[in-house]
Amino acid sequence: MGAVAVGVPAAAARLLAGGGLALLPTDTVYGIACAAADVDACRRLYTLKQRPATQATAAVLGSVPALLELLPEMGLRAVAACRALLPGPYTLIVPNPAGRLAHLCGDAPERIGLRVPLLDPGIADLADGAGGLLMTSANLRGGPDPSRLDQVPEQLRAAAAFEVDGGSLGGVPSSVIDVTGPVPRVLREGPGLERALELLR
Numbered sequence: 001m002g003a004v005a006v007g008v009p010a011a012a013a014r015l016l017a018g019g020g021l022a023l024l025p026t027d028t029v030y031g032i033a034c035a036a037a038d039v040d041a042c043r044r045l046y047t048l049k050q051r052p053a054t055q056a057t058a059a060v061l062g063s064v065p066a067l068l069e070l071l072p073e074m075g076l077r078a079v080a081a082c083r084a085l086l087p088g089p090y091t092l093i094v095p096n097p098a099g100r101l102a103h104l105c106g107d108a109p110e111r112i113g114l115r116v117p118l119l120d121p122g123i124a125d126l127a128d129g130a131g132g133l134l135m136t137s138a139n140l141r142g143g144p145d146p147s148r149l150d151q152v153p154e155q156l157r158a159a160a161a162f163e164v165d166g167g168s169l170g171g172v173p174s175s176v177i178d179v180t181g182p183v184p185r186v187l188r189e190g191p192g193l194e195r196a197l198e199l200l201r
Contacts (some may be wrong), residue, residue, distance in 0.1 A: 006166045008122035015161040016130050021045055023138055023152055024126075025166025026060075027118040028089050028174050028191060029145040032156055033060065033135035039103050042134050048159050050141040056106035058091045058113030060135040062124030067116055070132055073097045081179040084199045086116040089170075089191040093178040104134055111180050120166060137173060147171030 006025065009015070016022060019041040022033050032049070034041035036059045046053060061067040064086050068079065071094065078094035085092065091113050096102075102109040115135070119127065127133050137145045138152045146152045147169045157163060175190035177200070184200045186193065 006120045006122065006164055008120070008126055008164055009162045012126055012162055013129050016126070016133075018161075019044075020161030021048070021159055022133075023149065023157060023160045023163035024123055024133075024135070025120070025149075025164060025169055026135070026174075027087075028170050028172055029147060030138040030149060030152055030166075030169065031060070031135040032138040032152075032160065033133040035130045036060075036101055036104060036132040036134045037130075042103055045134060045136070048156065049136060049139075051136070054106045056108065056113055057104050057134050057136050058115045059101055059104055059132040060115045060117065060127055061132050062116065062119055062127035063087070064116055066128040066132070067114055071096065071098075071100055071112070071114065077182075078179050081177075081184070081200060082114065082116075085177075085196050086114075087118045088196075089117065089174045090196055091115045091174045091176045091188075093176065093180055093187065095180050101132070111178075113176070115174060117174070120164075123164065145171060145173050 016035045034045050074094045096112040099109045105112050140153050149165045175193045176188035178185040
């Protein structure tokens with residue numbers, strides 16, 4: 001998406017702060033999201049998606065400065081990877097020595113997934129203002145990743161406090177790269193992977 005606003009509701013921040021769920025476009029697929037620090041909302045989202053509590057979910061920010069403010073202890077190597085690749089279609093698994101947002105980390109609170117998509121400015125501001133979003137593909141467990149809002153299952157749309165239509169997206173989830181060790185490890189292949197590995201050399 002470019003810099004053209006896609007119609008973020010004026011009450012969106014208040015709805016998220018109140019524990020609401022949202023359907024939002026990213027630079028890859030549509031996601032269902034809530035405020036990352038709201039443990040109760042995160043649990044409701046997990047239950048809605050039939051997602052095991054042991055399965056980690058990335059925190060999504062709207063900008064790299066907000067990401068670095070959220071997790072200042074991640075280490076120089078991880079910071080360099082974030083600055084090189086983000087914003088973009090990548091989820092980076094980074095060290096989490098302070099155990100921040102441990103409820104998003106599954107059974108490995110010592111590391112956390114972070115993502116800064118190329119977002120519409122209104123959605124980016126929403127993510128940063130919420131202190132980060134828990135966001136996962138807006139599908140049911142094992143279902144296809146939606147590239148259009150009308151492909152999102154009805155039960156997810158019914159559960160959302162608001163939704164934003166960003167048109168047709170690429171439809172391929174982000175590349176997932178673990179940068180917690182000395183050599184990057186690809187956990188999921190997705191858009192821009194070859195470029196990412198070149199930049200991380």
